[in-house]
Amino acid sequence: MQTVGAHLVSVEIDRESPVPLYHQVAEQLSAAVADGRLQPGDPFENEVALAQRLGLSRPTVRRAIQEMVDQGLLVRRRGLGTHVANRKVHRRAELTSLFDDLRREGRTPVTTVVRHELVADERAASALDLEPDTPLLLVVRVRGADGHPIAVMTNWLPPQHADITREELEDTGLYAVLRGRGVRPAVARQTIGARMPTSVERRHLGLRGQQPVLTMTRMAFDASGRAVEFGDHCYRAEDYSIDIMVDER
Amino acid sequence: MQTVGAHLVSVEIDRESPVPLYHQVAEQLSAAVADGRLQPGDPFENEVALAQRLGLSRPTVRRAIQEMVDQGLLVRRRGLGTHVANRKVHRRAELTSLFDDLRREGRTPVTTVVRHELVADERAASALDLEPDTPLLLVVRVRGADGHPIAVMTNWLPPQHADITREELEDTGLYAVLRGRGVRPAVARQTIGARMPTSVERRHLGLRGQQPVLTMTRMAFDASGRAVEFGDHCYRAEDYSIDIMVDER
DNA sequence: AAAGTATAAATGTCAGGACATACTCTTGAC
């Protein structure tokens, strides 16, 4: 059962580059899946052949393939071979912010900071694994796009980020500000629900009649497990839904 | 910087077992984290030492550790060592069904099948990557717990599962039935939103006054990328919220 | 013709070794 008909994607390897070989391979092959050079269902070049063709060891090629499998780009079955996965199961990078999401859709997000002050909040502190009386930076923002409001976002930030200014937050998204400070949120626990808006929320979101809001609370942590942010967001359900990929491992 | 104070967890390895050595190691060390023998922040035995102690090669031990890192149990930093992660970032197995969720909480889910028929549905068929006129099994169920309804669940199933009976569905959850048929959903794309209920939904869920519903549509696939199920669910927002872990990779 | 049986192809597991790189802490120079 030799792999026949597998389109040979050209891969160029730079051994001087600091980026790992397996990642160079995964990147270039992922691009081939993304731009359609490799189609869903297509057989994928087998490990050993690919390793030989690229002049790499099998473990290195294997790791590249594993990286693509983890992203849902490829499917491997023992004895059967590797194939390009159904397009619907491709996972995108997750943990994006509303700001990034809107920008990716080609819309222009606008942010107004409504509150910006130091407070002690027991619920937020416990979510962030801090002492109950720790002073946190409370930020309430209204985010809009295309001229009308979409979300009211309440966030609590730990002391080391208490010096973030209103201006920074109005220019860009919270996650972009954090990334700029060298913080990379890596894991988040989110709880999503729905309810009727409070009167403040109705005013901020310009809601009339019987329109519910979609709510999300989030605790975000960096790779080492330090708390980054606790948030309580509230979206116009009419204009926004949350899209996620879930997978079993 | 020798790893000192690292609690040595005893690990027993069965080389005759069909379960991979790296998984045996990961399982036993994960248990040590779960039951508190290893505490968050504790230094973890370093790779080479652990490999030597267990009589395994470094790659094998490394893979076990990687498995735990992927689950958020451990944090590795180059030059620094491996440590037990903050408890809040531990990821749980996802892709559970409402039935399993309720049972885990110690509640008793009850299901009533409202509709059960073969239909052709263009939207569902396209979500499942099938021809638009493919006959699908349409199932509408009302799920309740503790005496009152929680969700109205509409699902479309591909032809190979069209023989699932009303009885099977009332006894247990859809995912349990599918697992019983050898199908393991592995990836799902979910979209979560909120809206006001339709009159049918109000009646099924026993809603009065102004109460919104939380909605979720889901496309589920097995490990090989074959469509398993397309669902459109609708929950009493008062009694239910969706809990997820998101992570960047 | 149908059933069971070898065979080949592919991925899965495991070993052992070599060198690179990041981080911390100590030592030494100014």
Add this chain to the structure above:
DNA sequence: GTCAAGAGTATGTCCTGACATTTATACTTT
């Protein structure tokens, strides 16, 4: 006393090699 260089330690990358297991196909036998 402060800062920079270096030693030490741990993880990260990459290699070669070997054998196991699963699956489909072609072949043989009944």
